[in-house]
Amino acid sequence: MNVLDYLISIIWLSPLFYLLLLVFGEYFYKKRKSELIKRTEDIKTSIDKIIFQIPTVGNYRSVNRIFEIVKSYNLPMPVETWAVVETDDAHKADYVCDRTVIVPTDFECEDLYKARALEYSRRLRKEMVTKGELTPDYILLQGDDDAVPSLGFIQESLSVRADISIGEITPKVEGVLSTILDYERCVACGIFCNFFTNLGQPLWAHGEGTVMSSKVDQEVSYDVSSFNPKTNQKLALSEDAFYFHKAACLGYNIFNSEEKVTILPPLDLNDALKQRRRWLWGQLRILNQKLLPLSNRVRLAVVGFSGLWLYSVAILGLPLAYFHVINIPSILYPLTGISLFIWFAMRFYIIGKFMGWKQGFIGAALSYITVTMNFFINIIGILQGDPKKFVVIRKE
DSSP states (O other), rough: OOOHHHHHHHTTTHHHHHHHHHHHHHHHHHHHHHBBOOOOHHHOOOOEEEEEEOOOSSSSSHEEEEEHHHTOOOSOOEEEEEEEEEEEETTGGOOOSSSEEETTTTTTOSHHHHHHHHHHHHHHHHHHHHTTOOOOOOOEEOOOTEEEEEEHHHHHHHHHHSEEEEEEEEEEEOHHHHHTTTTHHHHIIIIIIHHHHOOOOOOOOOEEEEEEHHHHHHOSOOOOOTTTTOOOOOOOOOHHHHHHHHHHHTTTEEEEEEEEEOOOSSSHHHHHHHHHHHHHHHHHHHHHTTOOOOHHHHHIIIIIIIIHHHHHHHHHHHHHTTTTTSSSOOGGHHHHHHHHHHHHHHHHHHHHHHHOOHHHHHHHHHHHHHHHHHHHHHHHHHOOOOOOOOOOOOOO
8 A cells, every 4th residue: 555545545434533533522521511510509609790792793683683582591690781893883873782882993902803892892891890890700601693692501601610611503594505504513513622622622612602701801812912922913813713722721711512502604605605714714814823822723724624635635535546546455445434324424413413303314415515515615715815804794
């Protein structure tokens, strides 16, 4: 066997590795939860309020709807809703919330766009605590204007002594094309987030649904200088990933919940292109500009981008094997068949567990279609280049 034979063989057998990640991820989730669990009475006495903030660009209808849903959960402590908007938002008066935070035009920091808005609201809470206008006994629930954190996710996040918790990304069923595009997020979260986050080595973060302690909110900024003092770059994209990694590097406890955060998938192919391009280049910026320590960048580059390069090599292996350019040992063919079955089974299990078994069956049946669609969407994003700004998509 030559090097290429070994490489293709390993790639074709990679579902066996994913199965290990899935199994150990479930184990780490249960272990981490048991380690961090709090007594019920602690939850009621240690938390004064939940501040639920959503940064947005004019999507007041969806924001108001999300606020209303979370308010209806009747949690054991009050929920104070914050909409974080820019000064040019034409709907500033239309947000039905406890506080509309307007980011001043002249506010400057090491961040741009959404990261800048989040940093402003964070500094505002820090100032309020200093002035005695806000007690430090709050919990911050941070969401997006297209995501609904479930009651189970909030309750589980309150029940553990974690500084930051993230939920299971669960796409809302919204038409065939929109839904199948985001199956991949559900699968990736179910395999990778449980394993790496609950191991204490984060991979991705979920700005769609994050619960963090006031200590993290008060002490950890979105500024990049603490990791790379020499850089003159400003954080513009993938602010949630940067913040989550930064908090973990500073020694704060992190936890991945298996409870749902329901997201609205991109409503058309054009929005899917915009969204994936923004994510892709946000992560590439973190790597290129060395915004995180080396070990975090390596994990993000190798594992975070594994879907792209694994798919490329796996598909390339098919014609190479057919034309006998490579020679896979016959003893491995039964194993490749088993690994293919495992891949379908894992997708059925993960999608079905969070989106319902009907969607699990569809997700397994359309595996090659959805993976191929997402692959080419990412390739187009690479070819289009760095958007260099936070590009928004339709939320309603």
